[in-house]
Amino acid sequence: MPDLTVTNVRPFNGTATDIHIRDGIVVDAPGANATVVDGLGAIALPAFVDAHMHLDKTLWGLPWRAHSAGKRLDEKIANERAARQELGADVEIQAARLIDQAIKNGTAAIRSHVDIDPDIGLANVESLLRVKSAYADVVDIQLVAFPQTGLVSRPGTSDLMHAAIEMGVDLVGGIDPQAIDGDADAHVRTIFDLAERTGAGIDIHHHEEGDAGADTLDLILDAVEAYAMQGCVTLSHAFCIGMVSEARMQSILDRIATLDVAIITTAPGYKAFPPVQAMREREIRVASGSDGVRDVWTPFGNADMLERAMLLAYRSNFRRDDEIEMVLDICTYGGGEVMDLEDHGPFPGQRADIVLIEAENAAEAVVNRPSGRRLIKNGALIG
Amino acid sequence: MPDLTVTNVRPFNGTATDIHIRDGIVVDAPGANATVVDGLGAIALPAFVDAHMHLDKTLWGLPWRAHSAGKRLDEKIANERAARQELGADVEIQAARLIDQAIKNGTAAIRSHVDIDPDIGLANVESLLRVKSAYADVVDIQLVAFPQTGLVSRPGTSDLMHAAIEMGVDLVGGIDPQAIDGDADAHVRTIFDLAERTGAGIDIHHHEEGDAGADTLDLILDAVEAYAMQGCVTLSHAFCIGMVSEARMQSILDRIATLDVAIITTAPGYKAFPPVQAMREREIRVASGSDGVRDVWTPFGNADMLERAMLLAYRSNFRRDDEIEMVLDICTYGGGEVMDLEDHGPFPGQRADIVLIEAENAAEAVVNRPSGRRLIKNGALIG
Numbered sequence: 001m002p003d004l005t006v007t008n009v010r011p012f013n014g015t016a017t018d019i020h021i022r023d024g025i026v027v028d029a030p031g032a033n034a035t036v037v038d039g040l041g042a043i044a045l046p047a048f049v050d051a052h053m054h055l056d057k058t059l060w061g062l063p064w065r066a067h068s069a070g071k072r073l074d075e076k077i078a079n080e081r082a083a084r085q086e087l088g089a090d091v092e093i094q095a096a097r098l099i100d101q102a103i104k105n106g107t108a109a110i111r112s113h114v115d116i117d118p119d120i121g122l123a124n125v126e127s128l129l130r131v132k133s134a135y136a137d138v139v140d141i142q143l144v145a146f147p148q149t150g151l152v153s154r155p156g157t158s159d160l161m162h163a164a165i166e167m168g169v170d171l172v173g174g175i176d177p178q179a180i181d182g183d184a185d186a187h188v189r190t191i192f193d194l195a196e197r198t199g200a201g202i203d204i205h206h207h208e209e210g211d212a213g214a215d216t217l218d219l220i221l222d223a224v225e226a227y228a229m230q231g232c233v234t235l236s237h238a239f240c241i242g243m244v245s246e247a248r249m250q251s252i253l254d255r256i257a258t259l260d261v262a263i264i265t266t267a268p269g270y271k272a273f274p275p276v277q278a279m280r281e282r283e284i285r286v287a288s289g290s291d292g293v294r295d296v297w298t299p300f301g302n303a304d305m306l307e308r309a310m311l312l313a314y315r316s317n318f319r320r321d322d323e324i325e326m327v328l329d330i331c332t333y334g335g336g337e338v339m340d341l342e343d344h345g346p347f348p349g350q351r352a353d354i355v356l357i358e359a360e361n362a363a364e365a366v367v368n369r370p371s372g373r374r375l376i377k378n379g380a381l382i383g
Numbered sequence: 384m385p386d387l388t389v390t391n392v393r394p395f396n397g398t399a400t401d402i403h404i405r406d407g408i409v410v411d412a413p414g415a416n417a418t419v420v421d422g423l424g425a426i427a428l429p430a431f432v433d434a435h436m437h438l439d440k441t442l443w444g445l446p447w448r449a450h451s452a453g454k455r456l457d458e459k460i461a462n463e464r465a466a467r468q469e470l471g472a473d474v475e476i477q478a479a480r481l482i483d484q485a486i487k488n489g490t491a492a493i494r495s496h497v498d499i500d501p502d503i504g505l506a507n508v509e510s511l512l513r514v515k516s517a518y519a520d521v522v523d524i525q526l527v528a529f530p531q532t533g534l535v536s537r538p539g540t541s542d543l544m545h546a547a548i549e550m551g552v553d554l555v556g557g558i559d560p561q562a563i564d565g566d567a568d569a570h571v572r573t574i575f576d577l578a579e580r581t582g583a584g585i586d587i588h589h590h591e592e593g594d595a596g597a598d599t600l601d602l603i604l605d606a607v608e609a610y611a612m613q614g615c616v617t618l619s620h621a622f623c624i625g626m627v628s629e630a631r632m633q634s635i636l637d638r639i640a641t642l643d644v645a646i647i648t649t650a651p652g653y654k655a656f657p658p659v660q661a662m663r664e665r666e667i668r669v670a671s672g673s674d675g676v677r678d679v680w681t682p683f684g685n686a687d688m689l690e691r692a693m694l695l696a697y698r699s700n701f702r703r704d705d706e707i708e709m710v711l712d713i714c715t716y717g718g719g720e721v722m723d724l725e726d727h728g729p730f731p732g733q734r735a736d737i738v739l740i741e742a743e744n745a746a747e748a749v750v751n752r753p754s755g756r757r758l759i760k761n762g763a764l765i766g
Contacts, residue, residue: 269697314652319450
């Protein structure tokens with residue numbers, strides 16, 4: 001790969017400079033035969049990390065489909081199967097469409113859940129593994145084996161998840177151990193056993209609300225400790241943290257910090273979520289993601305992590321530049337930490353996963369979310 | 384003004400048709416010498432109505448300014464005066480910049496508050512009246528005399544507000560009768576007396592929270608009844624409605640419906656707001672607006688009512704097409720009702736204030752918020 005020099009760019013809010021890249025890493029000095037790209041005065045930020053997607057569910061690029069699901073989670077799960085069969089959407093094509101959209105928005109890394117159950121089997125796993133391989137040069141993809149319809153309540157699912165990990169899926173997933181599966185202990189034990197056997201990390205969807213949700217969360221944290229999986233577990237959503245008493249919230253966050261559990265929040269519009277500022281003060285690893293994009297769960301979403309940063313700020317009453325830069329950090333570096341990626345960004349020594357944005361500064365980019373963006377991945381200009 | 388025919392457009396989700404316009408009104412048949420504009424298959428919606436702006440506060444188009452205000456309302460008010468003096472922003476130029484942005488986004492009518500107090504006097508009123516006059520052909524502007532820093536607690540303010548109404552300001556404003564002014568009775572009486580003397584309508588900023596806020600709201604509703612101002616009063620924000628017990632909320636909404644009080648909500652990100660569905664079920668007139676855009680209160684905002692519709696849906700957990708169309712209705716027809724404008728839209732008999740959007744259908748326009756939009760105002764293509 002030839003060296004690359006990007007002229008006239010401003011790392012974050014810095015003054016205009018040239019960025020030199022060799023072997024995919026930002027370096028101090030220009031290469032002799034470097035390809036030169038004019039940065040046109042854009043700001044240069046670390047490329048976005050979308051740490052929670054469902055690449056196998058999206059209907060992106062298909063004709064509009066009127067939303068048909070009820071408000072409850074079980075209605076949404078039941079609706080999905082019926083709707084996707086009716087649509088006959090091709091998982092590989094759909095995933096590719098959404099990844100292309102994410103890249104256009106400046107995303108260089110994605111963690112996606114992939115549905116596994118006795119009906120689907122490993123079909124979606126096979127599809128997303130092929131997509132991951134096809135996109136290996138332009139986007140880092142991590143996959144999570146996701147028991148969408150239940151784990152211990154759906155016999156055969158844990159074996160399929162084991163097989164998925166052996167096929168190359170990166171993490172063991174879970175969902176609402178008590179509310180979906182009806183047996184929190186067995187659900188949690190199954191997940192952690194599988195992680196222990198395979199050496200994979202864990203990323204659990206946790207939608208259970210209020211104190212009951214926090215009780216389940218305590219069980220998960222107990223398991224992190226019992227299995228010594230500090231630093232290897234992510235909780236996605238974890239709405240309950242924003243719903244319990246202040247005292248219980250503080251105590252949960254302290255424990256999450258101690259156990260080095262990561263939190264992914266998508267800044268939901270209509271329910272509480274873990275408090276961003278309080279997590280950051282404890283140096284908890286926090287990432288964000290698009291969640292479902294234009295699928296049978298929601299018609300919303302656009303795979304734009306700059307819009308996600310805006311929503312995180314909007315839902316958190318963040319207005320100061322340092323607060324807005326915090327959500328941007330969550331959508332870039334934070335995602336990198338949760339996905340355990342090599343440090344990336346526009347500064348010397350970092351992997352050259354960089355997004356160029358025509359903006360005045362980092363905060364203004366979040367506020368204005370301009371469409372003029374270019375992604376540099378591993379030191380190569382994409383698209 | 385020549386007749387106008389817009390070919391190949393789809394009113395809401397309808398099939399492609401031509402829209403014929405004569406004397407600013409949509410008619411059934413084409414004019415003989417009509418100007419013809421190609422609609423390019425766009426959807427045609429009623430133009431947006433931004434029913435809550437602060438045109439005299441915006442810093443739109445100026446270099447980025449780091450946000451400096453504290454979180455509390457009194458801190459924000461104090462900060463504003465200091466910051467605006469330091470900036471020396473020209474109210475007329477700034478208002479014009481923001482109106483241009485609103486037009487670009489498809490907005491054809493704006494209700495803006497204008498600050499009045501003993502320090503500012505009527506300077507901002509004079510500026511915005513000039514702007515209103517300059518933009519008379521392209522956007523309907525209503526102004527509200529707004530006692531930002533207090534009314535009864537700031538002697539001289541009510542006389543200035545009276546003078547403002549006589550100069551052409553349309554409505555009497557108010558703000559937090561108890562929390563800002565410290566005397567809810569006197570504040571409410573002053574506003575309603577002024578409205579009664581001048582024949583102007585009323586639009587009150589009500590940020591007071593919880594049951595205390597609802598107590599003040601009851602006082603305002605008492606005054607609507609006592610002064611027989613049914614149909615003439617708007618409450619902006621009214622967060623407390625979303626904060627009190629379900630029973631009290633229902634009772635307040637019933638009374639608001641009976642008294643034909645309008646509600647404007649901006650779908651705040653970080654606090655409760657009046658429930659959209661429950662208001663619509665009671666046929667309460669509901670509008671939305673941008674509130675502050677890129678000013679010393681908030682760095683956010685872009686005068687895009689399609690984005691506001693998305694935020695209203697996102698905060699209300701609306702996903703079905705009919706729900707998304709409801710928020711779109713609020714951002715178009717709802718604003719027209721609250722501002723008491725002539726019925727507008729793409730159908731015969733309506734005033735031809737129309738926005739053309741390159742979208743698949745109305746719901747998809749809210750979800751995707753494309754930038755390709757064209758505004759037709761009073762039957763003329765703008766810009």
